[in-house]
Amino acid sequence: MxxxxxxxxxxxxxxxxxxxxxxxxxxxxxxxxxxxxxxxxxxxxxxxxxxxxxxxxxxxxxxxxGKEQGGHAGLVKAKADAQAQAITNEAAAQALAQAEIDRRSKYTLAELLKAYWLNLEALGRSSHTDAKSILTNHAIAAFPDIACLPASEVTDEQIADMRRRLIEAGKERTANKLRAYMGAAYETARKAKTDPKIPVAFKGYEVKHNPAAETAANSESNKADKNPLSADEMRVYWNCIKDIGGIKGAALKLHLLTGGQRIEQLVRLKSADVTADTIAIYDGKGRPGKPARRHTLPLTAQAAEAIKLLDLSGEYAITTEVGDKIGTIHLVSSTLSRWAVDAVGDKITDFQAKRIRSGVETILAGKISKEMRGRLQSHGISGVQDRHYDGYDYLPELRTALEALDRELNSVKAGNVVAIKAA
Structure with a gap:
């Protein structure tokens, strides 16, 4: 000392x-x-x-x-290093804890569902509006405590409870749509790590399984309720709209004369996709996570006349905007449906615009093959050959189908139809 x-x-x-x-x-x-x-x-x-x-x-x-560790000096250094490492470890632990807090607050069920419908919109899928409405009203707003949980921690039981609420209220079809949209959202996030076409933001949800898909489906509530118009009712409908002018007449006639295309797709028709003898619309239905498929349709003489009533100077061909705004906003699908109902009045019992699409199949049955009716309305197109190898556009065959539709609509049989009002 x-x-x-x-x-x-x-x-x-x-x-x-x-x-x-x-x-x-x-x-x-x-x-x-x-x-x-x-x-x-x-x-x-x-x-x-x-x-x-x-x-x-x-x-x-x-x-x-401690001589093997460098004696007193080595021990002092080791102690200082240990203290520094402890501080570093504590800081790292705090950072990880904060990151987990941030992740749990950012990657919630509500945020996943929002990301899903925004991705649908970015892909040009018309279903994004329906998805947003159902997911907002029946998942996010109805179950806020579940919606704020990390999406990866939500259970199949919790999603089943969301659907149970709708089923008990008699809304079984909506319950099935909720399951479908939530399942699609989870599937998008689940595949994000291996599918480079899915936006990278979906990886952050760390979804490893799909709890919505694990809930029981209710196929009974998915049955079609189209109630198609009969051939005679289709002729009545044509007689109700064929003399209507302006944008209203053009939209109604174009919808029918191109084969009853899905209204939400037709109203998005862009001026650039209109030629002298064809139009092209985009069908995203049944293509989760994929861009909409281009669907080109020939124009019959009557359909071409309807096109002439449209102002094609703006982005959208079917629009009610005027002046400088012409063509900047497309017609709302519900507006076209309302125009159809107003035009029919009481001439067809229980008329709804959705019955027109299946009515086209009805009036063409026996005259055009089932396959071609499917191609006309852009449904039933599946299989490897159709998706990858068949590059033929079928325009001649589709024109034949639409010309047959024109002939049937303009036949004289409609004069024999008398509307029967419900009691």
């Missing part, structure tokens, strides 16, 4: 040692002669000789035991 008197008159005590030919000293503390000489513990940072000797012995023993 070593003592050194300072310029202030105080005495400072040290432990001095030599290791590998080099000497060093370690400060113990200030000597305090007022303390009882046999005191072995420091008081307020001051030491007795006995206490300092005891501390020097402890340091010497630690130095001897």
């Amino acid at each position: 070593q003592a050194r008197k300072l310029s202030t008159g105080a005495v400072k005590l040290y432990w001095r040692y030599t290791f590998k030919g080099e000497s060093d000293r370690v400060e113990i503390g200030l000597y305090d002669g007022k303390l009882p000489p046999k005191t072995l513990t420091p008081k307020d940072g001051r030491w007795t000789i006995a206490a300092a000797m005891d501390e020097a012995s402890r340091l010497a023993q630690a130095h001897e035991d």
